[in-house]
Amino acid sequence: MKKVKGLFLTALLLFGATAVEAQESDWQTSVSADIVNQYIWRGQDLGNVSLQPTLGVSYQGFSLSAWGSVGLTEASDTKEFDITLGYSIGGLNIGVTDYWFNTGLDPQNRYFKYDSHGTNHVFEANIGYDFGVASIQWYTNFAGNDGVNKDGKRAYSSYAEANVPFHLGGADWTAAVGAVPYATTSYGTTGFAVTNLALKATKDIAITNSFSLPVFAGIAANPCSQKAYLLFGVTLKP
Numbered sequence: 666m667k668k669v670k671g672l673f674l675t676a677l678l679l680f681g682a683t684a685v686e687a688q689e690s691d692w693q694t695s696v697s698a699d700i701v702n703q704y705i706w707r708g709q710d711l712g713n714v715s716l717q718p719t720l721g722v723s724y725q726g727f728s729l730s731a732w733g734s735v736g737l738t739e740a741s742d743t744k745e746f747d748i749t750l751g752y753s754i755g756g757l758n759i760g761v762t763d764y765w766f767n768t769g770l771d772p773q774n775r776y777f778k779y780d781s782h783g784t785n786h787v788f789e790a791n792i793g794y795d796f797g798v799a800s801i802q803w804y805t806n807f808a809g810n811d812g813v814n815k816d817g818k819r820a821y822s823s824y825a826e827a828n829v830p831f832h833l834g835g836a837d838w839t840a841a842v843g844a845v846p847y848a849t850t851s852y853g854t855t856g857f858a859v860t861n862l863a864l865k866a867t868k869d870i871a872i873t874n875s876f877s878l879p880v881f882a883g884i885a886a887n888p889c890s891q892k893a894y895l896l897f898g899v900t901l902k903p
Contacts, residue, residue, distance in 0.1 A: 695721040695730075697902035704734055704743060705894050707824055707843055708861035708887035709852070712742030726753050728760075743767065746776070756795040763788055769810045784809055799829045812851030820849035826861065836868040845889075858889040865896075 697719045704712040714737045721730030728751045736742025744767035751760030769785030771778050778784050787809040793802035805823040806812075814820040826843035843861030845852045852860055865883030872878055879900040886893040 691724055693723045695719065695723075695902075697900055699898050699900050700737075701896065701898035703894055703896055704736075705885050705896060707826075707852070708885065708889070708892075710892065710894070711745075712736045712739065714738045715742065727751070728753070756797070756800075757793075758795070759790075759792045761788065761790050764809075766810075781808065787811060799827060801825070801827050806851065812849040814848045815855070820847070820851065822849040822851035823847070824852065824860075833866075836866040838867075839863075839865045841865075852889075854889060860887050860889045862886045862888065 699717040699719075701715050701717065702713070703710070704715040704717070712734070715734050716737055717732065717734045719730060719732050721728060723729075728749070730749050730751075732745075732747045732749070734743060734745040736744070746765045747762055749760055749762040751758060753759075764787040765776055766785050766787070767774050769787075770783045771780075771785050774785060776785075779786060787806055789804050789806050791802060791804045793800060803823065803825050805821055807821065812820045812822045823846055824843060825846065826841055829840045831838050831840075841861065841863040842859065843863075844857065844859045845854045846857055848855050852858070854860065863883060863885040865881055867879055867881040869877040869879050879902075881896075881898050881900070883896045884893070885896060
C-alpha cells in the first residue's frame, strides 16, 4: 500500500510541475456542486440528501479532479473524498481514482492512514472508450479496502457500464446498464450480476439572460438487490 501511495503522490506532483511550466491559456478549470435527493452510486444506496462538490483542472488530455459527498440530513450518510488522475485521447480514456470513505478498516477514519490492512482508501483503475453513439467503461479495484470473494480473498472488485446518450423533448438523456462480473462483498454479489439500470434526463432552467440552472431527474434500479430509486438534483456552477 505504501508503494501505491507513493506512485499516486508522484503522479500528482508531476501533474503540478506541468502546471507551472504550461501556459495558463492551455488549462481549463471546472468548479461545480450537485445537490441530490439521494446518493445512488452504481446501484448502491449511499445516503439521502447530499451535497457533492467538484474541483478539477485539465491540460491537453490530462485531468486531475477532486470530488466529494456529504449528507445534509443524516449523520450516518456516507462521507466521501475522491481524487482522480486521468488521461484521454480521441475516444479512449484511462484513469486512477483514490476513494476515501468515512467507514472502512480504520475505526478513527483517518484520511492519511494508508496501511493496507487498516485504511479507508480504495484505489481503482479504469479504462473506457466513447464511440459517440455509446460509451463503455471498466473499473477494477487494485489496492486498499477492497471486498473479498467467495474464498475470502481480495476480490479485485470490478464494475462495467455502458451508456447511451440521446436528445428527446428538449432534454439530454442518458440510458445506462452496469454489471459486476464476479463475486465481491464490495457490491454484494455472489457472481455475475446486473447492479445498475438507469435512465436520466437533464435540462437547463433559464433564470436570467446570462444564467441557467441545470436540473436532472432519473430512475435507477438494482436488479441484484431488488431496489429502485427516483432521483432528482440540481447542479450549481459558474
